[in-house]
Amino acid sequence: MKAIIVEHKQPEQANGLTLTELPAPIPAEGELLVKVRAAAVNRTDIVTREGQSGYAVNPVLGVEIAGVVEQADGNSGFAPGDRVMGLVNGGGYAEYAVMPAERAMKIPDAYSFAEAAAVPEVFLTAYQTLYWIGRLQPHESVLIHAGASGVGTAAIQLAKTLSRAQVIVTAGSEEKLDFCRNLGADVGINYKTQSFEQEVLQATDGQGVDLILDFVGADYWDKNLASIKKEGRWVLIGILGGVQVEQVNLFALMSKCVQLTGTLLTPRSDAYKARLTADFVSEVFPRIERGEIKPIVDTVFPLEQAIEAQRHMEENRNIGKIILQVGKED
Amino acid sequence: MKAIIVEHKQPEQANGLTLTELPAPIPAEGELLVKVRAAAVNRTDIVTREGQSGYAVNPVLGVEIAGVVEQADGNSGFAPGDRVMGLVNGGGYAEYAVMPAERAMKIPDAYSFAEAAAVPEVFLTAYQTLYWIGRLQPHESVLIHAGASGVGTAAIQLAKTLSRAQVIVTAGSEEKLDFCRNLGADVGINYKTQSFEQEVLQATDGQGVDLILDFVGADYWDKNLASIKKEGRWVLIGILGGVQVEQVNLFALMSKCVQLTGTLLTPRSDAYKARLTADFVSEVFPRIERGEIKPIVDTVFPLEQAIEAQRHMEENRNIGKIILQVGKED
The missing domain is CATH 3.90.180.10 (Medium-chain alcohol dehydrogenases, catalytic domain)
Incomplete structure (x- = not known):
């Protein structure tokens, strides 16, 4: 072959x-x-x-x-x-x-x-990070970086459809942001022209978001910390913006009681992937078949x-x- | 007054x-x-x-x-x-x-x-970090730094009594380590004379621990990462060893799928403290009254x-x- x-x-x-x-x-x-x-x-x-x-x-x-x-x-x-x-x-x-x-x-x-x-990969990853790891609750707020990426477009749809969440996305062009808004995103931030942490705080009454899906990593470290709510969850799933963070202040993580979880789907065990697939099929497939999620x-x-x-x-x-x-x- | x-x-x-x-x-x-x-x-x-x-x-x-x-x-x-x-x-x-x-x-x-x-403070903190945040399961392994500290001595007792966990502690003197062993610790590591991450890996068949209670912070960053099991939980609760980590490699957190949670008890809300106290009283008080925990x-x-x-x-x-x-x- x-x-x-x-x-x-x-x-x-x-x-x-x-x-x-x-x-x-x-x-x-x-x-x-x-x-x-x-x-x-x-x-x-x-x-x-x-x-x-x-x-x-x-x-x-x-x-x-x-x-x-x-x-x-x-x-x-x-x-x-x-x-x-x-x-x-x-x-x-x-x-x-x-x-x-x-x-x-x-x-x-x-x-x-x-x-x-x-x-499979993007919807399972979005489902895993939003729900298994991020424990997104109905009507919570979520910041999704790289909103127009594969996982981003899946996560926008899941967070809106399953949780009626407030969805805030970042992307690098107006075309991408419009696409995200059409998928249901409530707030689109152009990271090239706007300061995303200020926009996030403004969109959340100064509280920050309950959950961050972070595909960017190092470049956004401090801004993510500024954008997250007290006791918020932060799922680190990509390093498009670099892998090495210089000068991490641990007290900032402690005083905000932040939960940061690193994750990758590919190296997970067969058993994990089977459980995740089964849970996804039971929770999301009916909506896929009804065309609510695409x-x-x-x-x-x-x-x-x-x-x-x-x-x-x-x-x-x-x-x-x-x-x-x-x-x-x- | x-x-x-x-x-x-x-x-x-x-x-x-x-x-x-x-x-x-x-x-x-x-x-x-x-x-x-x-x-x-x-x-x-x-x-x-x-x-x-x-x-x-x-x-x-x-x-x-x-x-x-x-x-x-x-x-x-x-x-x-x-x-x-x-x-x-x-x-x-x-x-x-x-x-x-x-x-x-x-x-x-x-x-x-x-x-x-x-x-109150040490037992509620140990209970919160081991169970509410760390989700310690029966017979899992836990690494407790500063084992002879207030929270350390409480955590050793809770992890052994409630979960029959494998308890590994670090401390800076043989006197402190003996004290921890008498409270139930399975493995005591003198951080002044031993390389704790090597001892942890040896005590866990090379797997690392399921959970770390970290009171040390910056100085132990890399060693904690080496000591934790894949998909392990790491609760950051003190910065005795410094607040600033010079370089954090995010891919290490991702490839091990580590969950890192910063926490402090004092700045939590009244409602949180009330719920934590109620849960502690119901789960742990009978053992305190029977003298199993002191x-x-x-x-x-x-x-x-x-x-x-x-x-x-x-x-x-x-x-x-x-x-x-x-x-x-x-």
């Missing part, structure tokens, strides 16, 4: 991606073999390409797919021909991939494979153009998800 | 304490007037003396007392003559103090006032020697609580 692996270049050059020919993976017990029709691009793939993740074991990139079941155990709940989407332990940028059956989700009939591939696809690239797809993400040009189409169109 | 207030010295000198004469406080609705028999010394008092807490409004120091009810509302559940202990919003270092009735606890018959004054009194100073009592704490000479006796002995 065709598959995309990392092309290790000379030390002074950035690694690239290579389309290669590999044997199709063999499903272990409890796994489905899936003919991949679409895979989505995630920042974790870029980190892996750069050789920095430290946890990727599968040489083939890609952590989520949508496709058709090719082979399934009798007691898996799935049968050949079923359209499924879900997280995989690497191996998504390929014609075939294996997926633990307990984290496979049936694709809603109305969805194309590209739309389906845009669901995946946001930015661009579809053919599998062969995986490096161009990653560059599109690295340049922050996308609103929503970047998809790799595998094989012929839907 | 006699009371201890902060004596503001010249800018270049450390503030001192002054014994002064003030009118007794007048209880508001829902408050008890208590004749103070013992007050305990806490680090928050020292921070307030230094003018750095930013939240103390009562000019009289002291956040916990034991004494006798002098005046009570009919529907408060208390009557004049009752022996009570509990948290106060400042005003503890004095002959009379007011205490919200909903956070007053009846003193067990077997306890002296000095023992009773050694209960307050640890280090030294009793007369009220007039409040500054000497604070210095004793600043020099880390105590094992357990430092008490101020108000009026004549029990």
Whole structure:
């Protein structure tokens, strides 16, 4: 089968991606073999390409797919021909991939494979960070950085639909902010022209937000601390703005009684991902099937153009998800 | 009444304490007037003396007392003559103090006032950090820094008695470590002669601990991160080792999925303290009354020697609580 692996270049050059020919993976017990029709691009793939993740074991990139079941155990709940989407332990940028059956989700009939591939990682991450980690309560306020990103667009929809939360987003252009407002965001802040912590305090009567979904990290450290309510929760899920914070004042965390949780979804255990998927399906799927929540696809690239797809993400040009189409169109 | 207030010295000198004469406080609705028999010394008092807490409004120091009810509302559940202990919003270092009735606890018959004054702040803090914030589960492992401190000695007992946890403590002398072991600690680490993160990993099969109670802060940042289990909880509750961390690597928090919560008890709301007290009384009081859990009194100073009592704490000479006796002995 065709598959995309990392092309290790000379030390002074950035690694690239290579389309290669590999044997199709063999499903272990409890796994489905899936003919991949679409895979989505995630920042974790870029980190892996750069050789920095430290946890990727599968040489083939890609952590989520949508496709058709090719082979399934009798007691898996799935049968050949079923359209499924879900997280995989690497191996998504390929014609075939294996997926633990307990984290496979049936694709809603109305969805194309590209739309389906845009669901798992960002919606599961948004659900996990807003609810499992962030414990968002009805009508609370949440600050979502990178509001037009894949996880951002998913989080806006979940926070509005499930919790009627006050949703405040940051993004770097008016186009992105308009998109977020159309998805339901109450307040859009252009981080290039506005001071977001001042806008957040103004939008929350000087209290700050109950919850922050932070994809930015170091650059926003002090501003996030200024934007969070006393006893607020702060979920650190990305480091677009740098990994190293200089001079962290611990008393500020203590006197505001802040809870800061670092998280990544990809390195979590199989059991965790299965529980998260099951909870997501039970809480959110009815709303997905009713069309109240929808995946946001930015661009579809053919599998062969995986490096161009990653560059599109690295340049922050996308609103929503970047998809790799595998094989012929839907 | 006699009371201890902060004596503001010249800018270049450390503030001192002054014994002064003030009118007794007048209880508001829902408050008890208590004749103070013992007050305990806490680090928050020292921070307030230094003018750095930013939240103390009562000019009289002291956040916990034991004494006798002098005046009570009919529907408060208390009557004049009752022996009570509990948290106060400042005003503890004095002959009379007011205490919200909903956070007053009846003193067990077997306890002296000095023992009773050694209960509220450290046991409520240990209970709050281990259970409300740290969510300690049965048989989990917990690393307690400053194991011989007031909160440390309370936390060792609670973690062993309520959760049969694996308790690992650090302290700076063999005498303190022996004391901790006698209270139930499984592993004692002398931070002056041992590398605590290596000892923690050895005691936990290389996994690290589920929970850290951290009173140290900056100096232990990297070592705590090395000592915590994946998905572990880290409760930051003191800054004995400095407030400023020079460099924080956020990816380390993310890849280990660490939850870090800063907390202080004193600036929490009245409602929070009342709920915490009620939960503590229901979960822990039966064990206190059966003698399974006991307050640890280090030294009793007369009220007039409040500054000497604070210095004793600043020099880390105590094992357990430092008490101020108000009026004549029990």
